[in-house]
Amino acid sequence: MSKRTGKSLAQTQRDALVDEVERRGRKTANIWLLREPSTGKDVVLVGDLRMEHFFATEGDPALDRAEYGPAPIAAGDNVVKFDAVVDLRDGRRECRQIRRRVPAEHASEQASATEAAQRLGGRYVVVTPRELDAQRQRIQNWQRALPALNRCAHRPLELVEFEVLARVPPGRPATIGELCAALERDPALLVAATVRLVRKRALTSDMDSRPWGQNTRVARANAA
Secondary structure (H helix, E strand, C coil), X not given: CCCCCCCCHHHHHHHHHHHHHHHCCCCCCCEXXXXXXCCCCEEEEECHHXXXXXXXXXXXXXXXXXXXXCCCEEECCEEECCCEEEEECCCCEEEEEECCCCCCCCHHHHHHHHHHHHHCCCEEEEECHHHHXXXXXXXXXXXXXXXXXXXXXXXXXXXXXXXXXXXXXXXXXXXXXXXXXXXXXXXXXXXXXXXXXXXXCCEEECXXXXXXXXXXXXXXXXXX
């Protein structure tokens, strides 16, 4: 049997990121391979903070779309690398860099980042562990919920979504456990469809405040 020698795109991305980190003289950080739920594309992120930011962003009810690891952009005397460009449902755009702390020096770099964000039609935002810690429940919940969706990534969910929405009419919230008990479907499909509806913002949930599980409550977004 021949041995496969080619590398996948994800492997190539991981190797490039490892090389970049090591060139900076740093110990190699954790490298995360995640799946962006609205597009199904792989997202490769370096460091736990970027991983946590991914789940905090995907679980944000205000999110419209996000691009993780966008191409660098030249601005001023610097080349600016944002960790994510995030579009919110109210029309705002945030060009985010994830840092251990808000930088107090390197004014030229901050000016370049601000200029680059403005050129992209957004504002420059620094995300620190303090902001992520405030979203700990959301992050933990979406770390559990998105894998449930990914496990059914290659199965059709449109009809199941329709059935879930019919079972959650305006003004009548339901728990995931109640949906699984009421609908004659594979529970894995029901959970995946419910997560996708929350991610699409067709449903709201209490995943910012209570642990993820069969008691997670969902409701129609337009009735929240």
